[in-house]
Every structure is written in structure tokens, then in C-alpha cells.
Amino acid sequence: MGEHARLQDILTHLDQGLEDALARLMRFLEIPSISTDPAHAGDVRTAAEWLAQELRDLGFDTQVHDTPGHPMITARSPRGDARPLLFYGHYDVQPVDPLSLWDRPPFEPAIEDTPQGRVIRARGASDDKGQLMTFVEAFRAWKAVHGALPTDLILLFEGEEESGSPSLRPFLIEHADSLRADLAMICDTARYADGRPAITTQLRGLVGQEVVIHAADRDLHSGSFGGLAANPIMILAQALAALKDDTGRVTLPGFYDGVADLSPELARDWQALNFDAADYLSRVGLSQPIGERGRTALEMVWNQPTAEINGIAGGYAGAGFKTVLPATARAKVSFRLTGTQDPQAVRQAFQDHVRRFVPADCRAEFHDHGAGPASVMDISDPAFGQAKDALTQEWGQEAAYIGGGGSIPIAGDFKELLGMDSMLVGFARDDDRIHSPNEKYDVESFAKGARSWARILSALR
Known part of the structure; x- marks a missing residue:
């Protein structure tokens, strides 16, 4: 037979x-x-x-x-x-x-x-x-x-x-x-x-990182210390905002080492999928794709690395209003990796990036949350x-x-x-x-x- x-x-x-x-x-x-x-x-x-x-x-x-x-x-x-x-x-x-x-x-x-x-x-x-x-x-x-x-x-x-x-x-x-x-x-x-x-x-691979910025030894009255003492939320916000430039590219030195463009075969297959980014986003109440300029939507979700802020906290966020400079601020950040990007190199680059924004009398503390290559x-x-x-x-x-x-x-x-x-x-x-x-x-x-x-x-x- x-x-x-x-x-x-x-x-x-x-x-x-x-x-x-x-x-x-x-x-x-x-x-x-x-x-x-x-x-x-x-x-x-x-x-x-x-x-x-x-x-x-x-x-x-x-x-x-x-x-x-x-x-x-x-x-x-x-x-x-x-x-x-x-x-x-x-x-x-x-x-x-x-x-x-x-x-x-x-x-x-x-x-x-x-x-x-x-x-x-x-x-x-x-x-x-x-x-x-x-x-x-x-x-x-x-x-x-x-x-x-x-x-x-x-x-x-x-x-x-x-x-x-x-x-x-x-x-x-x-x-x-x-x-x-x-x-x-x-x-x-x-x-x-x-x-x-x-x-x-x-x-895609993944790097998870938590960062905590420590400033004064207690929460401070913003009237007495505002404008003079370091505000860890501001420090953290500046560091996180600087992770991407105005074209959507991640700014960490060496971040794109190992990232490869699509092969012609994959580019052809992905183009044939006729992915509609606006329709995809509409299912979650959005309409406008963002990301690195010059990339297709599928490239951005499958073939390009990302830097995303998953959570941020600090200061007073309860009912009413409290005018304080907090003692600490924290954020959880994740990176999706592609190609042969090195997870540990990405982690180190992020930590070095944050430290550049931290004044001498403040400090950054880091907690690792897993890492794996693409x-x-x-x-x-x-x-x-x-x-x-x-x-x-x-x-x-x-x-x-x-x-x-x-x-x-x-x-x-x-x-x-x-x-x-x-x-x-x-x-x-x-x-x-x-x-x-x-x-x-x-x-x-x-x-x-x-x-x-x-x-x-x-x-x-």
C-alpha cells in the first residue's frame, strides 16, 4: 500500500x-x-x-x-x-x-x-x-x-x-x-x-524589572520642601519618559544589538495576512497604532522589541488631597526581546539608564523579575x-x-x-x-x- x-x-x-x-x-x-x-x-x-x-x-x-x-x-x-x-x-x-x-x-x-x-x-x-x-x-x-x-x-x-x-x-x-x-x-x-x-x-523574549527610587527618609511637606528637596516620582518619571525618543525607538545604548529585520519569506507571509491594526485596536477601545515609525503593525507586535511601563506608584493616591513629596517611588517595567538580544545586557542597560537620573543623595534599588531570550x-x-x-x-x-x-x-x-x-x-x-x-x-x-x-x-x- x-x-x-x-x-x-x-x-x-x-x-x-x-x-x-x-x-x-x-x-x-x-x-x-x-x-x-x-x-x-x-x-x-x-x-x-x-x-x-x-x-x-x-x-x-x-x-x-x-x-x-x-x-x-x-x-x-x-x-x-x-x-x-x-x-x-x-x-x-x-x-x-x-x-x-x-x-x-x-x-x-x-x-x-x-x-x-x-x-x-x-x-x-x-x-x-x-x-x-x-x-x-x-x-x-x-x-x-x-x-x-x-x-x-x-x-x-x-x-x-x-x-x-x-x-x-x-x-x-x-x-x-x-x-x-x-x-x-x-x-x-x-x-x-x-x-x-x-x-x-x-x-519574543522577556525581561521584567522593578525599580524603586529612594529620596528623603520620610514623606515631606511640599510647601516646606517643594522645589528644594528631590522628588522621587519626578526622578522616576524623567527616567521612564526618556526610554523612548520621539520616533518610538528605545534609547538604551546597545538595545537593538541582535535585532534583525524580517526575512523576505516572512515579510511576504505576514503581508498576506492583511492584518488590520485599527480593527484590532478597536476591540479594546483604541484606534491609533503607535510604535516605531516605518514599521508595520505585525512587525511591531512580533518582530520588534518593546519597552513598556507596567505599573507606577508613589506618594499619596487616596481620597482627597495630600501635598507631600514622597520618600519613595517605584515602577515595574518589561522589555519584550527579539532576535538574539541578550536579556542580561538589556537589564543592565536599563539600570544604568535609571542611575543617570538619580541625584547623588538619592539611590535606585532594583528587583529582577525573570529574563529569557527570544x-x-x-x-x-x-x-x-x-x-x-x-x-x-x-x-x-x-x-x-x-x-x-x-x-x-x-x-x-x-x-x-x-x-x-x-x-x-x-x-x-x-x-x-x-x-x-x-x-x-x-x-x-x-x-x-x-x-x-x-x-x-x-x-x-
Whole structure:
């Protein structure tokens, strides 16, 4: 039997088995695996054991690993001569508060008919149990048709993603030799806003920094000391205002070291997305894009670094009025990074920048809040083009290479610790309400997601 015929048999098997696959997903979604709540530690383990048994039943060599937090699951298919691929997902879910805003109990999943089609309604339906199970159902169908699993697959499913993955990096370091593959597949992403399939090929890094300016040893009366004593809010405001020039560029020395312009291929793909910045902003009550002059909107949210003030506080902000010069002022600032920008160099440049505004009798105090580089995938790897073609065939729309404005730390960890790029392919929608009440996942996303992975596996075997 030719490979094309086998692929068609796999797709048919998936179509015929959709209701059974949905029933399995429902059982998975019933488990309240909330990783942030210690009261649900037992439920997180129950979810891990449920998933591990599903993988064992398919023939994977599966282990549930204890960690200082929640379990990690690893599984391996038989070894062969295919390109080794690592599949990553997470089986833990977000808390459900406020419960009163749910239309149905969040761990009593159901299929609902909506004007947009059938949806799976439950906590974790989209993030990430439904997405993770698109992997598993593709493997199941492959085995049913071929009589064996695809060779050289490594699976890593974690139970702490929604609580910051504290055990993940130590686990990757300890198990690096058994987890290392040629390419990682990550399913915790979405289709593009208009519904077309997409491969996320770059993610911005992040630097978080808190700064506190200390001046006098107490709050001062502005009539007695105003104009004479240093005002830390003014010092801080001047430093923060000077972070950008009037063209929107960040002024920190060396800030743009490592920032690259778009490749022609990505520029073409992004242009074809016809992103409407005014429409996008209108959803949050705005209308005018800002940012660096001469850049497209998608460049600004996917390919350009940022400096943003996330919070600022100091002095008296209660009811009424109090004329004081405060003793301290503080701000929280974040930088989104692209290309090969060095997070520690950016942090140091920001601290040096602030200190230049601080008088000799005042001081600046800094608190670090995490740092990670951007992730940029090498799309010259033929696997990316093969996967893009497979997605195009499945969805009937040309798949796009897109960027991500946020950060997915696991992609950076795979690159740094295991030396491999990641292919981020997910089937969520913008309206899936992840992390919010009434989370859902389209039945179409689940069904065609599994079919998509079957196509990608067939293309890469």
C-alpha cells in the first residue's frame, strides 16, 4: 500500500472514530488538574496517571516521574531510522475562579451547539488537554492503520505549565540525553485570527524589572520642601519618559544589538495576512497604532522589541488631597526581546539608564523579575515547509508562518538546554476563553487538529 493511500486510511479512521475520541477527551477533562492549588495535587497526579495509561495502551514505553512539584510524563515509541521528534504539551489547567461566571460546572464537560459550530466546553478544553489529545489521537490512528506506532517519537507532557513550570528546567537538564531530538513539536498555540492554520516561528523574549527610587527618609511637606528637596516620582518619571525618543525607538545604548529585520519569506507571509491594526485596536477601545515609525503593525507586535511601563506608584493616591513629596517611588517595567538580544545586557542597560537620573543623595534599588531570550526557529529546515504544506492540504487555506508577541518559555528551554528548534502548531481560536470562565475548544479544531498531525507525521516520516 502506498504512503498516500495509508494517509487516507489514517484520516478516514480519525473521522470514523471522532465520537470515541471526544469521549476520551471528556474523561480527561473531568479531572480537575489545577496545578496552582495544593488542594488539587491528587487530581493533577490522577490526570498524569490517566494520560500515562492511555500512552501505555498505545504501546509507548511510558514513565511517570516524580518531581518536587507535579509529575512529568515521558514516553517513547520504538526506535528506528526516522528523524527523532519530541512532542510537548501540558495536562494541568488554570483555576476556575470566579465560578459564578461559568454557565456550567467547569469539570463537567459537554459538547454544545453554537452559531459558530459545535464546541467542547470545559476548563482545559483548549489549554491544553484538547490540543494535547490531537497528538494522541493522531498516534492512535497511525497505529490502527500501520499496525505499529511511528518510530523515534519522544513525548514530554508536564503538569506545572500553569504554575510557572518550576520543575521543568531541572528535569530537562537531568534527562537531556533521553529527551534530545532533532525537532520539538509544541501544540500550545493557535490558528491565525482569520482561522487559517499557522506555524509560529518566532517568540519574543522577556525581561521584567522593578525599580524603586529612594529620596528623603520620610514623606515631606511640599510647601516646606517643594522645589528644594528631590522628588522621587519626578526622578522616576524623567527616567521612564526618556526610554523612548520621539520616533518610538528605545534609547538604551546597545538595545537593538541582535535585532534583525524580517526575512523576505516572512515579510511576504505576514503581508498576506492583511492584518488590520485599527480593527484590532478597536476591540479594546483604541484606534491609533503607535510604535516605531516605518514599521508595520505585525512587525511591531512580533518582530520588534518593546519597552513598556507596567505599573507606577508613589506618594499619596487616596481620597482627597495630600501635598507631600514622597520618600519613595517605584515602577515595574518589561522589555519584550527579539532576535538574539541578550536579556542580561538589556537589564543592565536599563539600570544604568535609571542611575543617570538619580541625584547623588538619592539611590535606585532594583528587583529582577525573570529574563529569557527570544526564540527564533530556522525555517530553512525542510520540516517546516513540509508541515506548512500538510496544514494547507488539511485546512484548504494556505498555512502561514507567524510570530508570537508573547513568550513560551519551553521553546527557549528546548533551544538552550537540548539544542533543538521547536515547531509550534496549535489549533486554538482567539475566542476560546483560555484562563477565563466558559473555556471552549471547537470540535473542528480537535478533529482537524488530529488530522493535521497525521498529515505532518506522514510528511516527516
